[in-house]
Amino acid sequence: MYKSILAISEGGPDAVLSFRLAARVAVLFDATVDAVHFSEARRGDADIALQSMPFLKTDSDTRVEARARESERAYRELIAPLAGATFSGPGLKRARLVAMGRESSLLLLGRPGGDPENIAPETVHAALYECARPVMIAPPHADHRPISSVVVAWNGSAQAARAVGYAMPFLAKAQKVTVLVAGAAPDAVGTPFLVRTLGRHGIAAAVETMDSGEVSGRARGRALLEYTKERGAGLLVMGAYGHGGLSNFLGLGGATAKVIASCPMPLLLAH
Structure with missing residues (x-):
């Protein structure tokens, strides 16, 4: 909490x-x-x-x-x-x-x-x-709607797992939780285990998949933002991927940097 x-x-x-x-x-x-x-x-x-x-x-x-x-x-x-x-x-x-x-x-x-x-x-x-x-x-525009719908970007990584753990208070209060698996088969990244664990906390999560194809990291970031916005989510949860240097924006991968720079709703991150 x-x-x-x-x-x-x-x-x-x-x-x-x-x-x-x-x-x-x-x-x-x-x-x-x-x-x-x-x-x-x-x-x-x-x-x-x-x-x-x-x-x-x-x-x-x-x-x-x-x-x-x-x-x-x-x-x-x-x-x-x-x-x-x-x-x-x-x-x-x-x-x-x-x-x-x-x-x-x-x-x-x-x-x-x-x-x-x-x-x-x-x-x-x-x-x-x-x-x-x-x-x-915080997004650049105030949004007074309750955070009732949450999208979790999931790829089975340590960063994504940390983000889900940190986001549990929001997930527990949300009316709708969607686990979005991008560019992979849900079983291949441990999605059934994640859904089972969330269920043990009383969180009924739906699973959806998205395949943006062989595109750049920034394009994947744009696709994730478009998906989240279309679903009317009040919060996006994701891992922050990259290295510790600042040779590029935030030292993060292209998808993460794109989401941080353009997310229209509150964004919860963990590295």
Whole structure:
């Protein structure tokens, strides 16, 4: 059961979206939310520009302060009314964030992407690879519908198994659970055992298959998103596949990265 939720914001558009979803999940499971504002110095062109044109630093510092105020304002409006809620402001270091994440039941973040106002991919990377806890990504549009239908992307892997285990509180409350097996025969990836185990927890799961053919990882990710959206699911559960580096987006496989960057509903991940 989720009793301690760590909600992370960088103060951009994700602040309200991630904090609102954290409040919804907290109410659903009678949990406590620890909200944090966390922002690492961005590398690359922005840093080069600041070095070559120091007069830009004032504007940069002003925006950093404004983003921290956005996080605090979203906390006051959405999370502070919940019993036991806490807020940690600017200055939080990555090591402290990771330590908090490892002691939480669930981490909740906004969606990463190319927009510098959204949460940084490095932050999601730290949550997935360093905290060893389930990570929920909030979609870019608020959805007030109850999470009554859940799709589980299943391939029999260790990551998928961890994701299912972490998602059990949601699965137990859902009215409909669908185990989607993509690109494999259900028996070949242990699907009957998964369904049997879920049944022992009182969860009646239906099994469906999807074969997107010999396509790229990103295409498989798109197919999974289309399936989940067509079924009207309120939550997608899947393993996060890839390596620990950041040589590509999040250091994850193409399908996982595509789903994270484009999922229109809450997404629960485990690595």
